[in-house]
Structure formats: structure tokens, C-alpha cells
Amino acid sequence: MCRAVAWAGSGVPVQVNIPFREPLTPLPDRSWSDDLWGRPDGRPWTTLPEQEIVTRSRAEVDLPARTLVVMGSGDPQRARAVAEVAAKAGWPVIAEPTAMAAAAQTGAGVLRCGVLLLAGGELPAGVRYVPTPLRPDAVLLVGRPTVSPDVGAVVGGDVPVFSVDAVPEWSDPAHTVSRVEEWLDVEDVPCAEEPDPKWLAVWQRADAAAAAVLDKELDAETALTGLRAARDLVAALPPQAVLFLGASNSIRDVYMAAAAREDIAVYANRGTAGIDGNVSTAMGLALALNTPEGARFPCYALIGDLTFVHDSNGLFLGPDERRPNLTLVVLNDRGGGNFSLLPEGAPEYKQGFERVFAAAHDTDLVGLCAAHHVAHTAIESAEQLHAVLRGPAPVGLRVAEVRTNRAALRGQHMRLHKALNSALAGILNAALAY
Ligand SMILES: Cc1ncc(C[n+]2csc(CCOP(=O)(O)OP(=O)(O)O)c2C)c(N)n1
Structure with missing residues (x-):
């Protein structure tokens, strides 16, 4: 807060983000997680x-x-x-x-x-x-x-x-x-x-084992998931591509599943935070990087459905405005999938979860795109996603709607982490024996 106040004093706008402290769910006895009367002996609440x-x-x-x-x-x-x-x-x-x-x-x-x-x-x-x-x-x-x-x-x-x-x-x-x-x-x-040399080696061994588990899990999937779409999208992008990542699981899925590419440029607003303005940012980026007379970078975005719907007015363009060359991949799991991965996504909080946390919806993205004269493609498999990404990036704005199942998300992540833990156990025990 002191730093925020100091910056504000110099005349710049300052945003203060205050995260919730864990636990994010109520304690079983419904008491407060902290004593509201203060710290023992009158000590300050926060020490740095x-x-x-x-x-x-x-x-x-x-x-x-x-x-x-x-x-x-x-x-x-x-x-x-x-x-x-x-x-x-x-x-x-x-x-x-x-x-x-x-x-x-x-x-x-x-x-x-x-x-x-x-x-x-x-x-x-x-x-x-x-x-x-x-x-x-x-x-x-x-x-x-x-x-x-x-x-x-x-x-x-x-x-x-x-x-x-x-x-x-x-x-x-x-x-x-x-x-x-x-x-x-x-x-x-x-x-x-x-x-x-052992330090980097042990991380790389663990990393290789984790990557093998991850790829095996993702390749075995029968239905397309966010992690799989994120991994495959990054791998399939053409060289020099520009990728905007939306908040929530879009950026997190890429972080968890994609192999690093040195030949693409990745942008995001505020990481996992902020579902607002993401369509506008992606469109602005594509417009700024592709001036009619300048170089052309194939532009893509990966965003969640609520993020898309929240800023769907970003698709609004007057008839005389330049249209961006942009493929907006919208991962549609009909609500906020990230909450399924948080403690409140556990089965015991099922009641009210869909309304209060997931903000489940049934918005018709086909109709939404049609209203803005934006091309729309529905994607239900990894092959269909590859088909859309293959070949030169098309001119103009298009939405590729990847339809996935949110109900399976928590189970998928739990399975993945379980498989990871058992694959890592051997490697890490061997490393301990050094
Ligand atoms: C402006 C704003 N309002 C609310 C939130 C809280 N929030 C974080 S993630 C999220 C759900 C996002 O859903 P979606 O775009 O479908 O992505 P998913 O979680 O499925 O990856 C919400 C509402 C936020 N980050 N920003």
C-alpha cells in the first residue's frame, strides 16, 4: 500500500490488487480464519x-x-x-x-x-x-x-x-x-x-517425466480439453505468429501444457486476472501489428467463453473501419472453468456452484458472431482444431469455437496430477540418494 500511495503521489494512475488469503472456502466450524481482534501483543497485522x-x-x-x-x-x-x-x-x-x-x-x-x-x-x-x-x-x-x-x-x-x-x-x-x-x-x-550440474539435471529429468505423463494423458483424450487445445494450438502456430492469451484457464493451460516456442510472440493483459477487454485487446493487437503497408504477422487469440461474451462488443466495427486479421479461438465450456479447479469446485460445494461461481450460461456464440458478421467455425476434436490452424492465416476476423465439457475438467486435472506424482516419485527418490 505504501508503494501504491507513493506512485499515486507522483501523479500516475495506480491499481491495487488485493488477493483473498486462503482458505477460499468456509472453515468447517464456520469461524473466521483469523482472529478479528488483532495480533497477539498488539503486533501489526502485516509485517514485510x-x-x-x-x-x-x-x-x-x-x-x-x-x-x-x-x-x-x-x-x-x-x-x-x-x-x-x-x-x-x-x-x-x-x-x-x-x-x-x-x-x-x-x-x-x-x-x-x-x-x-x-x-x-x-x-x-x-x-x-x-x-x-x-x-x-x-x-x-x-x-x-x-x-x-x-x-x-x-x-x-x-x-x-x-x-x-x-x-x-x-x-x-x-x-x-x-x-x-x-x-x-x-x-x-x-x-x-x-x-x-546435478541441479539442472534433476529438474530436467523431472521435467521430461512430467512432459511424458502430460502428453500421454492429452493424447489419450477422446474429447478435446483446454489443456490439449492449448498445447496443440501453440505447437501448430506458424512462425512469427502473434498469440494473445485471455485470462483464467487460457493462459494457465498454455503455461501448463505448451512447449516453449522461440519464434512466436505471446501477449496477455494481466495474466490469469481480468476477463474484461480481452477481445478488444486481441483485435487492437492484430490491427496495430498489421498495418496495410507494413509487415504481416499471423494473429491468434485463445480466450474462454465468459471472457469472450464479457467483451463481445469488442467485435463491433463500423463499416469503414479496418478489420483485423485475427483468429479468435474461444474455448467454450459454458462457464468459468477455472472455478472447478479451485477449492470451491470440490463436490461438497456443488450446491449453488453453477450459479454463483461457474456463471453457467447457454449463450449462442454462432448467433453472436453472426450479429457482428464474423465468420464462425465449431470445433469438437483435435483434428478439427488442426484443420483450422493449418495453412496460411486467413484474411479478416474469424472465431473458432472449441466446444468442451467443463464437468470433466476437475477430474482431468486430478488424474493428471496423480499420474505426475507417481511418475515423479521414482526420479525424485533416486535424486535424494545422490
Ligand atoms: C472483469 C472480471 N470480472 C470477474 C473476474 C473473475 N473471474 C475470473 S475467471 C472468471 C471466469 C472466466 O471464464 P472463461 O472466460 O469462460 O474462462 P475459463 O475459466 O473457463 O478458462 C471470472 C468471472 C475477472 N477476472 N475479471
């Missing part, structure tokens, strides 16, 4: 670690050999510079979708299933410590993580969390960052400990 702003150009912090890098959105040059350090220092890199191209361009050890390993086998909302062999001695956050779990909490409170981000606007929503550097590049490698 000491923070130090480092504005020097060279890092002076000792970075342990067992450092884990987590990249969020932000300046791709900063991401690339840190990824080059990671490549030299042998640090595993978990890159959110908006950072994956920058990270992958450097030859760093970018993990395919890093976030699945971080989540420790829980549903995305669950927080459990990462298994011991994968536990870092330090975490380096780069830019603004918007899709990752609270990494500081996941790795355990005593692991230092450093940030490389813009100063003074660095992002630290979980208040775990103890030190911020504005820049880190290969000239800083001397401040990193000698690489420990």
Missing part, C-alpha cells in the same frame, strides 16, 4: 521483510548454484539477459507464456512442465512445497509473474527470493522479495557460484 533497492548496474548478491529462475511478463530484453545468465550458471528456468520466447532464444534450460513441478502435484490453487530434490537455495523472479503460484511459499519461506525487474515498479504481490536488481546479465555470472 526488509527490502533493499539496488540501483547499481552490477549485481553484488551471491547467487547460489541451486537457483531457480521464474520469468513473468515484462521487458523481453531483461528476460533474455537473465536467461543468458541462467544458461551459463546452469539454473533451470520456468517461463510464463509471455516470457517463453525470450527465455527460449538463449539456450537456457527452459522447462516444459516447470509450473506442474512447482505446483507439487496439487490443483493449481493448492500450495505445497516442491519436492526436496527440486528445492532451490534461491529463487530469482524476473519481471512480473502473473500466472505462477506464489513461488516463495511453494519453495518454503526460508528460501530467499530475489527479483530482477524495473525499479521502482518491481512486482512483488506476495511480499516475499528481499532484494531487487534492475538488471542482470552475463557480466554478473562471476557472482554466481560454480554451476552444480
Whole structure:
């Protein structure tokens, strides 16, 4: 709040996001999860670690050999510079979708299933410590993580969390960052400990096992799901494609399932947050990147159905307006699928769930597109999705509606995490024996 107030004082608009503290569901005895009378001995409600702003150009912090890098959105040059350090220092890199191209361009050890390993086998909302062999001695956050779990909490409170981000606007929503550097590049490698080859190797072994489990699960699916659509979409995009990812499961599914591509550009607004304005952002991006006289980038977006319906007026274009060349892939599971993966999606909260959380609906996307003279294709299988993505991106605006079943979502994720846990157990036990 102090930082927000300080920025507001300098005349810039400031948005304060306040997350709910877990648990998100009522306690069994219906009591409050915190004592409303305050902390013992009149201590303050919130205490923050000491923070130090480092504005020097060279890092002076000792970075342990067992450092884990987590990249969020932000300046791709900063991401690339840190990824080059990671490549030299042998640090595993978990890159959110908006950072994956920058990270992958450097030859760093970018993990395919890093976030699945971080989540420790829980549903995305669950927080459990990462298994011991994968536990870092330090975490380096780069830019603004918007899709990752609270990494500081996941790795355990005593692991230092450093940030490389813009100063003074660095992002630290979980208040775990103890030190911020504005820049880190290969000239800083001397401040990193000698690489420990076992460190990257154990993450890569676990990652390969997780990827094998994931691909096996997704390939065995009889009906198309969000994870499968996200994986296949990213893999099928033409080189130089631009991909806008909508809030909620769209960006999270890509984070969980897609292999990093260094030849596409990925954009998002505020990560998993904010279903507003997503159609408009995708259209604006496609218009801005494809001026009539300029280069042409094939533009795509992946967004959920509520996100689409929420901003369907974004499809409105006057007859004399330029129309974007954009394929909007709408994953339609007739409601907010992400809530099925949260604690409130558990069977015991079934009553009222569809109305209160999922916001279930039966909006006709065919009719909605027709009202705006936008081409529409219905997709019910992976083959149909591939057929739409194959070939040169068409001129104009089109919606590809992927129809999926929300009722199966929670079960699918639970199955996946169970399969992951058993596949990882052997690898991690062997790593412990080193
Ligand atoms: C403007 C706004 N209102 C409400 C929310 C809360 N919210 C988060 S995700 C979500 C549901 C999104 O549903 P959908 O677009 O279908 O995506 P899915 O969850 O199925 O991936 C809602 C309502 C939000 N993020 N932003």
C-alpha cells in the first residue's frame, strides 16, 4: 500500500490488487480464519521483510548454484539477459507464456512442465512445497509473474527470493522479495557460484517425466480439453505468429501444457486476472501489428467463453473501419472453468456452484458472431482444431469455437496430477540418494 500511495503521489494512475488469503472456502466450524481482534501483543497485522533497492548496474548478491529462475511478463530484453545468465550458471528456468520466447532464444534450460513441478502435484490453487530434490537455495523472479503460484511459499519461506525487474515498479504481490536488481546479465555470472550440474539435471529429468505423463494423458483424450487445445494450438502456430492469451484457464493451460516456442510472440493483459477487454485487446493487437503497408504477422487469440461474451462488443466495427486479421479461438465450456479447479469446485460445494461461481450460461456464440458478421467455425476434436490452424492465416476476423465439457475438467486435472506424482516419485527418490 505504501508503494501504491507513493506512485499515486507522483501523479500516475495506480491499481491495487488485493488477493483473498486462503482458505477460499468456509472453515468447517464456520469461524473466521483469523482472529478479528488483532495480533497477539498488539503486533501489526502485516509485517514485510526488509527490502533493499539496488540501483547499481552490477549485481553484488551471491547467487547460489541451486537457483531457480521464474520469468513473468515484462521487458523481453531483461528476460533474455537473465536467461543468458541462467544458461551459463546452469539454473533451470520456468517461463510464463509471455516470457517463453525470450527465455527460449538463449539456450537456457527452459522447462516444459516447470509450473506442474512447482505446483507439487496439487490443483493449481493448492500450495505445497516442491519436492526436496527440486528445492532451490534461491529463487530469482524476473519481471512480473502473473500466472505462477506464489513461488516463495511453494519453495518454503526460508528460501530467499530475489527479483530482477524495473525499479521502482518491481512486482512483488506476495511480499516475499528481499532484494531487487534492475538488471542482470552475463557480466554478473562471476557472482554466481560454480554451476552444480546435478541441479539442472534433476529438474530436467523431472521435467521430461512430467512432459511424458502430460502428453500421454492429452493424447489419450477422446474429447478435446483446454489443456490439449492449448498445447496443440501453440505447437501448430506458424512462425512469427502473434498469440494473445485471455485470462483464467487460457493462459494457465498454455503455461501448463505448451512447449516453449522461440519464434512466436505471446501477449496477455494481466495474466490469469481480468476477463474484461480481452477481445478488444486481441483485435487492437492484430490491427496495430498489421498495418496495410507494413509487415504481416499471423494473429491468434485463445480466450474462454465468459471472457469472450464479457467483451463481445469488442467485435463491433463500423463499416469503414479496418478489420483485423485475427483468429479468435474461444474455448467454450459454458462457464468459468477455472472455478472447478479451485477449492470451491470440490463436490461438497456443488450446491449453488453453477450459479454463483461457474456463471453457467447457454449463450449462442454462432448467433453472436453472426450479429457482428464474423465468420464462425465449431470445433469438437483435435483434428478439427488442426484443420483450422493449418495453412496460411486467413484474411479478416474469424472465431473458432472449441466446444468442451467443463464437468470433466476437475477430474482431468486430478488424474493428471496423480499420474505426475507417481511418475515423479521414482526420479525424485533416486535424486535424494545422490
Ligand atoms: C472483469 C472480471 N470480472 C470477474 C473476474 C473473475 N473471474 C475470473 S475467471 C472468471 C471466469 C472466466 O471464464 P472463461 O472466460 O469462460 O474462462 P475459463 O475459466 O473457463 O478458462 C471470472 C468471472 C475477472 N477476472 N475479471
